[in-house]
Amino acid sequence: MEATGGAAGEQLTLAGLPEPVLGGRGRSAARRRTPEGLEPAASLPVARLCIDLPPAHLDRVFEYLVPEQLSAAAVPGTRVKVRFGRQDVDGYVLARTPDAEHDGALQPLRRVVSAEPVLSDAVARLARAVADRYAGTLADVLRLAIPPRHARVESEPAPPGGPATGLPSGPETPSPVHGRLSGEAWLPYRGGPAFLQHLAAGSAPRAVWTALPGPVGARWPDAVAQAVQACLVSGRGALVVVPDARDVAQVCEALDRAEVPACTPDAPGGYVRLAAEDGAAPRYRAFLAALRGRARVVVGTRAAAFAPVADLGLVVCWDDGDDLHAEPRAPYPHVREVVRLRAELEDAAVLLAAHARSVESQALVETGWAREVSADRAVLRARTPRVRALTSVELAREGAAASARLPGEAWRAIREHLAHGPVLVQVPRAGYVPAVACGRCRALARCTACHGPLSLTSADGVPQCGWCGRLATEWRCAECGAGALRSVRVGSERTAEELGRAFPGVPVRSSGARSATGVLASVPATPALVVATTGAEPVCDAGYAAGVLLDAAVASASTSLRGAEDALRRWLAAAALVRPSTDGGVVLLVGDGAPRPTQALVRWDPAGLAARELAERHELALPPSVRVVAVTGGREAVRAVLARLELPPGADVLGPVPVDEGSGVVRSGVASGRGRAAAAPAQGSFEPEVRALVRAPVAAGDALVRTVAASVAVRSARREGGTVRVQVDPSEML
Structure with missing residues (x-):
């Protein structure tokens, strides 16, 4: 049959049938997949979202249509509400694209919760890396990284001295350092002055520092403040993560002595505190100050490791062996590893510091990832x-x-x-x-x-x-x-x-x-x-x-x-x-x-x-010389997860064995007292939990984590019974 009235190369249609969707994924294709009567955004009509849902099999990017009336507000990083199944769920806009990978109809965004882009691109990449490192989901990590919204704080008027989105980052931002660069606290240490010089020059050195006691002006908070000061001289921002609020106060006092002032509405460019102990409103206000570029330095506790510092140049973790640096919520990341991943992603300097030294920090020194900064024995005896x-x-x-x-x-x-x-x-x-x-x-x-x-x-x-x-x-x-x-x-x-x-x-x-x-x-x-x-x-x-x-x-x-x-x-x-x-x-x-x-x-x-x-850990094949994943839960649930693993070369499985009394369950198989309260919700009976350890060489660690995460995702999709808890590189194995 011969076509009439059609342009060359155009596919013909029969009367009464809808037009075929062409291979292109432009705006016209998006319109045809749009619910009737909804006008998609004229520019970049597709939003790629991370949805705040816990199941592991939903840890992927979802695509939604951006209505024209929400286009100006739904920028990458904003909080949105979308329809998922039969419920409205929260999500974050990761990106806006002109085309969709999904061939079916796209659901539209329901509303933009806040026009504030709270998820920066750097933090989103860090959160994804942490989730992959710990066999977790991006949604779980973002719950740790972004504090809950405080609407009253968001609605506060923009301070004078810059637009609502904050001051420009980088060398154009006014430096809060008003005095000369001080480095007296680093003089007694081998490599200390060189570390400061590299920071001031804009480099990204990595150091493991063994701090010594000393008088006021030469203690560890003063040395950290001087390192932050050197980083600010190079025009970059700094992040200091400490175990508790008392350490936060000490670092802030040292920053004041180093002439790095606190960030205020009238004087941007200084430091802010980011700690849960300060309360919801002050914490969110400090978070926004860093997000908008008004604060160049963030000092805080565990969650501050994800703080959105603009043009990050230095990350400091004080006392990385402290238990408070280990996150008790899934996927159980440790600040030390978050800092390490962030430094690699953003090309920033790292300072792991403590009076003692953790085995993990020693491993970083021996592998050459970081350099040791310590004092000679003569200085040590005098201090x-x-x-x-x-x-x-x-x-x-x-x-x-x-x-x-x-x-x-x-x-x-x-x-x-x-x-x-x-x-x-x-x-x-x-x-x-x-x-x-x-x-x-x-x-x-x-x-x-x-x-x-x-x-x-x-x-x-x-x-x-x-x-x-x-x-x-x-x-x-x-x-x-x-x-x-x-x-x-x-x-x-x-x-x-x-x-x-x-x-x-x-x-x-x-x-x-x-x-x-x-x-x-x-x-x-x-x-x-x-x-x-x-x-x-x-x-x-x-x-x-x-x-x-x-x-x-x-x-x-x-x-x-x-x-x-x-x-x-x-x-x-x-x-x-x-x-x-x-x-x-x-x-x-x-x-x-x-x-x-x-x-x-x-x-x-x-x-x-x-x-x-x-x-000794090397001889016994214990962390950090190997990568270990602990799988804990009901016996049948743990066995099902282990059965689906595709172990990399050199990997092995230890267990499963009953969980020790330290976790509330006795080894004999009969739980009593507090052990029953811990075991009963997990299994619906008094049967104790079991734990299996999956071990692999460091080189095969990423492959091990991927196969465990895939098995957990299959378990989630199939809705298998029982409970399973996965922890990568647990702090306790015995």
Whole structure:
């Protein structure tokens, strides 16, 4: 049949049939896939979205049509509402494109929640990299990266001095540094001045820094502030991530001393705090200041690792071995790895710093990814206090008194140094008496209802269960029938009470989360006894005259893979607050601690301990010398996930085995007490969870993570029963 009236090359149609959709995906194709009566955007009518839905099989980009009335507001990075199935869900616009990859009809955007583009391109790429690194989803990572919206803060008028979108980034932004570049805090370290010079020149050095104690102006916050100052001189922004709000305050004070002011509406270009403790409105206001380019420096806690700093030049992670840097929510990223990925994506400098050194940081040094910045032994001896370990061998001459919790030599050292200033006493346990036992047979006292451990909250208090909270008013030992109790572990409150009686007339200050006064930020330089739990030691500007680290055996008795590393890190954090030996400062470690961390503390050699731990990990094929994925859940669910894995060469599977008691489930297969509460929701029964470890060489780590993520996605799509939790490179394996 011959065509009439048609242009050359045009496909003919029969009357009554719709026109065929041509291969091109231009605006006309988008119009034909549009719901009737909806006008698509004249420019870039297709939006590529990340939808905030948890199932793993939905971790992909979805395409939606942009109506013309939403085109101006639906820019990349904005929050939107879309229809997915039978529900309205949140999402982020990742990009706008002229063509769609989907051949069917596109659903339109329902509305733009906010015209503020809260998701920058750099943060979106980082979030995708973190999700791939930890076998997670982009939506889960974005929940960690972007704080909840605060509409009142968004509606605040734009500050003077720049448009609503902020000042231009890069060298054109006014530098907040008004004084000369200072680097005195880095002079005692090998490679320290060179690190600052590279920063000021616009380079991207990578360093692992072992910080030393020192006076005000030479401590770690001052050195971090000077590194930030050098980065600002090069016209770039900086990001500092610390474990808690107290560290945030110290860094901010150091930035003020370095003449890097706080960012205000009238004075942009300085620093902002980004911490959840500040509240929703201040946190979101600081986030917007960084997003709009008004703040060049961000100082914050864990989630600040994703802060949208414009033209990022330096990322600092202080104390990367602290547990607070490990995200407890899926996909469980660690700040150290987020910082490392971000530095590679944005070509920024990295500074991993601490008084101690983690095994992971040591691995980065030994592989050449980062350079070591540390001080010579002569400088170390001049800057650190004298450390003595009062072990049972050291105190053997005292006879039976050597077994006392506070032996005579420690008591005499406290009395002597109280004349020169405050004395710090670190206690690894909080509370009064956190664990008690039978006074006759020494069996651990447990609750008769749930078998949880009993504890005392005061000297005349009634024993109370630590799991169910029930009072044991008429407790009797199940082994021998005796009713007397004795302390097994002594907490900080009981320690403060005993020291108050031993040193009458001396003020005793307690610092801890459970203390009546809470966690103290600082104490004056007047004579006093400061009793603090680990991690809650207040700062004394003049330095403590002495430090006593009690219960070394308890602090280092963990069976954790990083037990020795954690013990040394906590001891060094307290010892770094004591005056140097040239000013009479002394640190006493009381108790028979584990030999390795004890010797490393006496020598003040965290790098040596990290190197030995890493060498053993290589021999035993343990992280970070290998990549490990832990799969935890019901036995059948875990087996189904493992059965679908396509393991890379050199990979193997360990387990599955029942989860240990430390997770709330006993190995015998019968859960009781708190273990039942933990296991029952997961399985619908009292069957305990199991865990399998999938291990692969570092070179095959990415392939291992991909196959685990694919298996979890299949499980999600099939809606398989049970629960499964996947954790890449878990901090705990034993």
